[in-house]
Amino acid sequence: MIILPLFALLIGFLIVYMLNVSLPLGYADYISLVILASLDAMAGGARARLEGHFDEGIFVTGVIFNSIAAAALAYIGDRMGMSLYLAPMVALGVRIYYNIGHIRRLLMGRSGVPHQVVQPRPASEIERPGG
Amino acid sequence: MHTVDMRQLRVRMPGWVGPATLVCFVIGGLLALQFTTQRNAGIPPRGRADVLAQLLAASQSQADKQKGEINQLRGQLNELRRVSTQNQELNALLNKEVTRSQVALGLVPVKGPGIVMTLDDSEFAAATKSSESQEPFLVHDYDLWPVVNELRAAGGEAISINGQRIVGTTAIRCVGPVLKINDAPVASPFIIKAIGDPEALAGALGIPGGVLERFHGMKFPAKIETQNEVRIEAVGVSAPMQYARPVPPERKP
Numbered sequence: 001m002i003i004l005p006l007f008a009l010l011i012g013f014l015i016v017y018m019l020n021v022s023l024p025l026g027y028a029d030y031i032s033l034v035i036l037a038s039l040d041a042m043a044g045g046a047r048a049r050l051e052g053h054f055d056e057g058i059f060v061t062g063v064i065f066n067s068i069a070a071a072a073l074a075y076i077g078d079r080m081g082m083s084l085y086l087a088p089m090v091a092l093g094v095r096i097y098y099n100i101g102h103i104r105r106l107l108m109g110r111s112g113v114p115h116q117v118v119q120p121r122p123a124s125e126i127e128r129p130g131g
Numbered sequence: 132m133h134t135v136d137m138r139q140l141r142v143r144m145p146g147w148v149g150p151a152t153l154v155c156f157v158i159g160g161l162l163a164l165q166f167t168t169q170r171n172a173g174i175p176p177r178g179r180a181d182v183l184a185q186l187l188a189a190s191q192s193q194a195d196k197q198k199g200e201i202n203q204l205r206g207q208l209n210e211l212r213r214v215s216t217q218n219q220e221l222n223a224l225l226n227k228e229v230t231r232s233q234v235a236l237g238l239v240p241v242k243g244p245g246i247v248m249t250l251d252d253s254e255f256a257a258a259t260k261s262s263e264s265q266e267p268f269l270v271h272d273y274d275l276w277p278v279v280n281e282l283r284a285a286g287g288e289a290i291s292i293n294g295q296r297i298v299g300t301t302a303i304r305c306v307g308p309v310l311k312i313n314d315a316p317v318a319s320p321f322i323i324k325a326i327g328d329p330e331a332l333a334g335a336l337g338i339p340g341g342v343l344e345r346f347h348g349m350k351f352p353a354k355i356e357t358q359n360e361v362r363i364e365a366v367g368v369s370a371p372m373q374y375a376r377p378v379p380p381e382r383k384p
């Protein structure tokens with residue numbers, strides 16, 4: 001099933017690449033922020049799924065809201081003559097790394113908390129919010 | 132093993148696959164968009180060496196041509212000396228020389244094959260409201276310098292911008308909000324005319340990573356048209372030389 005999103009990534013890339021559309025350079029910062037926000041949402045979503053509390057609503061709204069918030073912050077920064085786009089860039093970047101680290105630990109079957117050794121629990125004991 | 136229960140996973144799959152696929156699709160599209168934007172805007176990452184090699188070859192052939200010109204001028208000088216005893220021939224030759232100098236100095240209007248380039252402020256300029264943020268999207272003196280430079284380098288014999296002939300004493304500079312050429316205020320849209328080999332001139336501006344590409348990257352509407360006959364005005368006012376005096380030619384011992 002993981003093939004489907006990867007396939008979609010490739011298809012999306014190819015479609016836009018073939019169309020050969022390009023935005024003016026002034027929007028480049030905004031696009032990269034939206035990409036970063038989406039990657040963050042993907043990392044967060046993957047972690048949530050591995051931890052068993054993935055929620056479609058939270059995931060989709062997270063992508064949209066984070067993208068808009070990041071772009072808005074960058075826009076306000078542009079108006080104020082401040083490099084405010086750095087804020088979402090750093091915040092999202094740090095979070096992506098944090099989540100990737102979590103995912104790695106989860107995949108290795110260990111706790112998501114780095115400095116804390118947690119005994120592996122049977123699957124039936126894992127908390128499932130909303131369930 | 133501390134993983135999610137497989138049965139639970141199978142039930143949840145359609146749930147996460149849908150949104151994840153959608154978001155991945157968007158990421159892919161945005162990545163491609165960003166790639167294309169960067170590629171169209173920036174200097175081409177590869178092929179820079181090719182461009183430089185071409186430039187080198189071009190400038191070498193130019194140097195060879197100029198060596199030929201030097202020889203030709205020496206011949207002309209010898210001829211002048213030879214005919215200096217015959218007044219009539221001398222007069223005709225001097226007249227020819229004066230006309231040639233006037234054309235070169237821009238003192239007379241000229242016509243010939245060449246290009247007409249139009250350049251306007253960036254499309255972004257209209258979208259931004261405050262004058263400070265408009266700044267990078269307006270045509271400045273430093274935008275026109277490389278154009279003139281490239282045209283000269285490509286063998287442009289006469290160049291004018293909005294009717295202002297570019298001559299040896301021309302300054303192109305921004306004075307406050309006004310762009311001045313030959314001390315005359317000019318404003319966008321700019322019409323840059325040049326006489327010379329039309330293809331060489333258009334090629335010099337359109338070279339990858341060159342002037343035209345940079346303008347297009349910033350969404351400056353820039354267009355080049357080759358024409359069989361371009362008319363270029365004479366320089367308006369040529370101030371008399373107050374300080375520069377000719378150095379008398381050195382006598383051979």
